[in-house]
Amino acid sequence: MRPVRPLLRRNVAVGAGLVSLASLVVAGCGSGSAEADSPAAAASFPTASASSSVSPSVAPSGSADPSLTATVPESPQAPGGAETSSSSAGDPAATTAPDGSTTTPAPSGSADAPAVKELPRGGTELFPRYRLVGYSGGAAKSFGRLGIGDLQARVDEIERLGKKYDGDGREPLPVMELIATVVQASPGQDKMHRARTGDAQIERYLKVARRNKALLLLNIQPGRADFLTEVKAMSRWLEEPDVGLALDPEWAVGPKQTPGRVYGHTTAAELNEVSLWLSRFTTERGLPEKALVVHQLAPRIISDVDEMRERTGVQVILSVDGIGARSDKEKTWRTLVKPLPDSVHTGFKLFFEEDREHGDLMTPAQVLKLKPRPEYVLYE
Secondary structure, rough: OOOOHHHHHHHHOOOOOOOHHHHHHOOOOOOOOOOOOHHHHHHHOOOOOOOOOOOOOOOOOOOOOOOHHHOOOOOOOOOOEOOHEEEEOOOOOOOOOOOOOEEEEEOOOOOOOOOEOOOOOOHHHHHOOOOEEEEEEEOHHHHOOOHHHHHHHHHHHHHHHHHHHHHOEEEEEEEEEEEEEEEOOOOOOOOOOOOEOOOHHHHHHHHHHHHHOOOEEEEEEOOOOOOOHHOOOOOOHOOOOOOEEEEEEEHHOOOOOOOOOOOOOOHHHHHHHHHHHHHHHHHHHHOOOOOEEEEEHHHHEEEOOOOOOOOOOOOEEEOOOOOOOOHHHHHHHHHHHOOOOOOOOEEEEEOOOOOHOOOOOHHHHHHOOOOOOOOEEEOO
């Protein structure tokens, strides 16, 4: 979520209309049109590794070559051969592939339909069975908790944290939200102000997610590019049953704007375009439901959320971002979830460091008192 943490400070007040970089809230509410006159805005953003042509060793779904996933350097627990999955114990035909995903053959009479793959911990539907609990981050420590220290240790933390969110009967499903398209202060050769994380890096995160039966969400900070173009660039990874998307519209700026000097924004029409493409992509490949997270920190980031559409095979989640004391975060929550259509699920984001500058970090019990209860809880 935060490609420029050393440069930008988040503003607690939602909707305050501040653009000054000294108080810019990455969760913020600044104007989407005025440029801030600040030397900080011209500083370099952390840069993602360039997109590479590495041939991923994480086996594509349905791969018949177990050697592609038999060895995972990070742990000796890599899956070996196919076995009966506990999540599919009632279906003798369901098997767990070498990549860790479960495949259930199409029902008789539907020979033309693709085999349906399952989510990491079983089933093809995210809600109401699961509550997603995760960390965000990336290649640099400044990106968030996920990028600090040993990756497996972070997933272990997510597992422990998730258990504190199961009091209402929902099963916690761990999430790793990787910033895969990273906004840049410099325009780059194509003038789009963004860099795509290389295959080798995404592969590393997917291996750890798969080993722990977690979801990997690819976060898109598009800069001057459009969301659908950047989403399509991740198609190879979206073919996996355990990979979803997160969109960061505060970093979606106009053709003459510079990220970091102005808050970005998007429209329901653009988000609907992405969800329609993802729905068709998912359905055609027999994939389980995809999470499509949209981060929002102020009404002006997406002014027409009430027009977001429901899609087959896609669960749209509006994650309420914002930094501050509990009272401020709850006020932001009420403001942003009020106009949501019933088909859009809710998420809530907490910040380990910045929230604590304004008081105690909200506890899981306090988060679960929000109405409606968040179905995705993300920590940075």
